[in-house]
Amino acid sequence: MKKKMDKMMMISTAVCLLPILLSLIIYDRLPDQVVIHWNAAGEPDDYASKAFAAFGLPFILAAINMFTHFMLNNDPKRANSPVALKLMGKWIVPVVSVIMIPLSLFTSMGVDAPIARTVPAAVGIMVIACGIYLPKCRQNYTVGIKLPWTLDSEENWNRTHRMAGYLWIAGGVCIIVVSLLGVWTGQAIPVIIGILVLVPVFYSYMIYRNGI
Template sequence: MKKEISKTRIILFIVAVISFIIHLFIYPKLPAQIPIQWSSTGEVNTYGAKYMDLVIAGIPVLIVPLMVIMPKIDPRKANYAKHGQAYTIAMTGITLLLIGCSWLSALSALGYDVHIETVLSVAMGILFIAIGNSMPQIRSNYFFGIRTPWTLENPDVWRKTHRFGGILFCIMGLLFIIGAFFKSEIFSTVLVVILAVGSVALTYLYSYILYRRLG
């Protein structure tokens, strides 16, 4: 299992590097300004300088080594052996999403109609569901998972909070996928606020209540 995980991370890094190299080849064809942010209806909100294409494409190349290094410097690094598969799922999903975003931006800049608002929302939904399903496997550490003062203090609080968080992540994923097919700015804004603020608040409150009960 450990060799398979290491092989996956090597392949992931190679994919990120190849993606960056291809971006270098298409760079001369890009316009002076490229789209880097869209509204929920698919309208471009923000343009960036041409060099931002390489910045966005380079982030996944840096993310993979960083995520490989973090477990090695974590004081609770022994626990990564217990949730290596969950960590690899998160690393793979995040890296591929970032690579995908770099290409959505580049293709849009080149004039292709990519429907980024739909593709990105579905991709994020799939990522949340994948991570949510693996969250109960995550063991206590300082870099990965729901790290509140109470989960880090009590292993039982950590375990139960991640079980609860996994359910929340799956629900968020489904809502992202459903939201991909709504072109309402209001719906998407409310959805993001509820998911981002509500989920963080719920997990913090849940872990605190558990800690008080078990303490």
């Protein structure tokens, strides 16, 4: 099992580094400053040197990916996490690398990419997928809503994740609808994400206060 996990880590790390091949091909055509971040409305709001964007970011994401695998593989309660949720955790960084870095490079070269719609919609799909599996996630230290109260009480953990599952599915659908309509995207999506984060925390705390 350990060999299989190590093999998956090596493959996913290699995927993180794949954009370097594209960078080598188009490097001379990149501007000196490359966009590396967009706000919720899909507007560029941060830039970096083309050397960092083309070569530095893939290595940073590869390091993050290796750390993620290490944490997931060494969780004492890793057997409690749904396999699908752990796979999502292990592959989210490579997917981000092979999608976002090329988008960053091509956008900086003047290619028109529908960032404001495609990226939030993809986030919405991921939120829905997490919502589906959250209720199936038993107590562990790396995957799920890890709060002092959920980690202290299995009943609190189960109730919080069951509620959060429904909430995240609804929130993911809202994110997709807002992103496709393109209406108030910059204002609505941060509010939705804030609700998805804060409501489970408040709910778990209230359960704790009620002695559960």
